[in-house]
Amino acid sequence: MLALDFWFDFASTYSYPAAMRIGRLAATAAVTVRYRPFLLGPIFKAQGWDTSPFNVYPAKGRAMWRDLERVCEDEGLPFRRPEPFPQNSLLPARVAIYGLTQDPVRDWGEAFCTEVFRLQFCDGGRIDNPEALASILARLGVDAKAALGAAQSNANKLRLRDETAEAQRLGIFGAPSFVTASGELFWGNDRLEQALRWAER
Amino acid sequence: MLALDFWFDFASTYSYPAAMRIGRLAATAAVTVRYRPFLLGPIFKAQGWDTSPFNVYPAKGRAMWRDLERVCEDEGLPFRRPEPFPQNSLLPARVAIYGLTQDPVRDWGEAFCTEVFRLQFCDGGRIDNPEALASILARLGVDAKAALGAAQSNANKLRLRDETAEAQRLGIFGAPSFVTASGELFWGNDRLEQALRWAER
Numbered sequence: 384m385l386a387l388d389f390w391f392d393f394a395s396t397y398s399y400p401a402a403m404r405i406g407r408l409a410a411t412a413a414v415t416v417r418y419r420p421f422l423l424g425p426i427f428k429a430q431g432w433d434t435s436p437f438n439v440y441p442a443k444g445r446a447m448w449r450d451l452e453r454v455c456e457d458e459g460l461p462f463r464r465p466e467p468f469p470q471n472s473l474l475p476a477r478v479a480i481y482g483l484t485q486d487p488v489r490d491w492g493e494a495f496c497t498e499v500f501r502l503q504f505c506d507g508g509r510i511d512n513p514e515a516l517a518s519i520l521a522r523l524g525v526d527a528k529a530a531l532g533a534a535q536s537n538a539n540k541l542r543l544r545d546e547t548a549e550a551q552r553l554g555i556f557g558a559p560s561f562v563t564a565s566g567e568l569f570w571g572n573d574r575l576e577q578a579l580r581w582a583e584r
Numbered sequence: 585m586l587a588l589d590f591w592f593d594f595a596s597t598y599s600y601p602a603a604m605r606i607g608r609l610a611a612t613a614a615v616t617v618r619y620r621p622f623l624l625g626p627i628f629k630a631q632g633w634d635t636s637p638f639n640v641y642p643a644k645g646r647a648m649w650r651d652l653e654r655v656c657e658d659e660g661l662p663f664r665r666p667e668p669f670p671q672n673s674l675l676p677a678r679v680a681i682y683g684l685t686q687d688p689v690r691d692w693g694e695a696f697c698t699e700v701f702r703l704q705f706c707d708g709g710r711i712d713n714p715e716a717l718a719s720i721l722a723r724l725g726v727d728a729k730a731a732l733g734a735a736q737s738n739a740n741k742l743r744l745r746d747e748t749a750e751a752q753r754l755g756i757f758g759a760p761s762f763v764t765a766s767g768e769l770f771w772g773n774d775r776l777e778q779a780l781r782w783a784e785r
Contacts, residue, residue: 430641440631442757446771453778556643570647573774577654 385414385582388562390550392423393472393479393496394465395558396437396451397572399504402497402559403460404575414582418493420479421550422472422543423558430556435469454572461505471511475499477534478516480543482525491523498523586615586783589763591751593624594673594680594697595666596759597638597652598773600705603698603760604661605776615783619694621680622751623673623744624759631757636670655773662706672712676700678735679717681744683726692724699724 389405391398409416427436437444448464455462479499482492498519502508508515517527533539550560554568561569561578569578590606592599610617628637638645649665656663680700683693699720703709709716718728734740751761755769762770762779770779 440757442755445755446757446769449769450771450775457778554643554646556641556647568647568650570651571774573772574651577658 385412385584386417386564387414387578387582388417388419390419390421390553390555390558390560390562391496392421392558393475393499393503393510394435394469395423396447396465396468397454398559399462399500400451400454400458400460401572401575402500404458404572406493406497408575408579412579412582414579418479418483418496419546419550420476420483420496420543421547421555421558422476425547426551426556429551438468455504463504463507465503466507470503470509473511474513474534475510475516477539477543478520478530480546481530481534481539484542491520491525494523495519495525586613586785587618587765588615588779588783589618589620591620591622591754591756591759591761591763592697593622593759594676594700594704594711595636595670596624597648597666597669598655599760600701601652601655601659601661602773602776603701605659605773607694607698609776609780613780613783615780619680619684619697620747620751621673621677621684621697621744622748622756622759623677626748627752627757630752639669664705664708666704667708671704671710674712675714675735676711676717678740678744679721679731681747682731682735682740685743692721692726695724696720696726 387409389401391402405416427434432439435444437447452462479492479496482490482495485492499510499516502515502519503510510516513531517531520527520530553562553566555562557570559572559575561574563578563581564583567581569575569581588610590602592603606617628635633640636645638648653663680693680697683691683696686693700711700717703716703720704711711717714732718732721728721731754763754767756763756771758771760771760773760776762775764779764782765784768782770776770782
C-alpha cells in the first residue's frame, strides 16, 4: 500500500483545505495517509518569529486571507476567518496525538482532526476551548473527560514534543507538509496532489 | 479583451516557470498579459531582509530548490540552479522595461524577458553580464548598444523605480504576482491558471 505522511498544525490556515481534501484524494489515489499533527510555534521561533509569518509580514498576510477565501470557494468549502489568529493549537494537537496513537489506530483521531478544523474555519469557534473539544469528542462517541486527561499526561505531551522535533529534523518549516517514506518533502495545500503521486510503499 | 498584469523579478525562482508557461496559457484563455518587471530587493528590504528569504531561511530554501526541480520536471522545462543566488536583476529589468515601453509596444520586450530567464535557468549564465544581455538583444535583431544605453538613461531608471513603487502599492510582496484590472492579487506560479480565470476587461 502506498503511504504519505500529512504534517499539519491546527492553527495553520492552509492546513484547513488540505485536511478537508486529503481523505477523498488519498482514497482515489489508493494512498494511506498518516496524520502527523505538530506545532509550528517552536519552528517559527527558531526562525526568529514570535507569531505567524502572516502577522509578521502584513502584505503577505492580507494576500493570504484573500487567497484562502478564493481557494475555499473553488473547493466549495465554507470559510470563516479565525479570531484571534493564530489560535493556540497546543490542546487540540495533544488530543489528536492521543487519539491517533490509540489502539486501534484511527479509531477517532482523524475524525477529531477534521472536526477541529471545522470548528475553527467553519463555525468560528476557538480550538483552545476545552469545552468545545469535549463536545467534539462526545459527538464522536469518545469519553471526553478521559481523553482530555490522557492528552495532558506527561507521556502524551512528550509524544507531541517528539513529533515536532521530528518535523524539524525532516526539514519541515511550514504547514501543511507532506513527506514520503524516503523523505521527499512537499509544502503547502497546493502540493497535495503532487505529493500523492509521489507516495511510496 | 481580458487583461492581466504579470509582475516578476528576473532573480525570482518561481518567476521562471511562470514566464515559460504564461504565453501558452494566456493564449488559450484569450487573455492579454502585460509584462511588469520590477525589483523585489526594495520590497524585501522593507521587510527587513538583505537577501532572498530562501537564503534567510535555509530550510525553506532547501525545500524550494527541490520543489522547483520537481515543478520544472512536471512542466518539461530544463532547470539549472543559478549561481550565485539571487542574481542581480537590475540591468535586465532596466532593459526589459525599456523594451516593453518602446513604440510599438512588445516589439521585443517580452521575447527579451523569456530569453533572460532561459539564460539564467537553462544555460547557467549571469543576467547581470552586459555581454550576455547584448548577445540576447542581437539575436532578437535589436541594436544592443543603443538599447543598453537607453536602458541606463535617467528616465528609464526612474520608470523601473516607479514600477517597483507601484508593485508595493498594489500589495505585492513576492514574485511572480498577477493582478487584475480591479486589483485582485495572486501570488506565485501556482496561481497562474486561477489568475487567468479572474482576468478582467
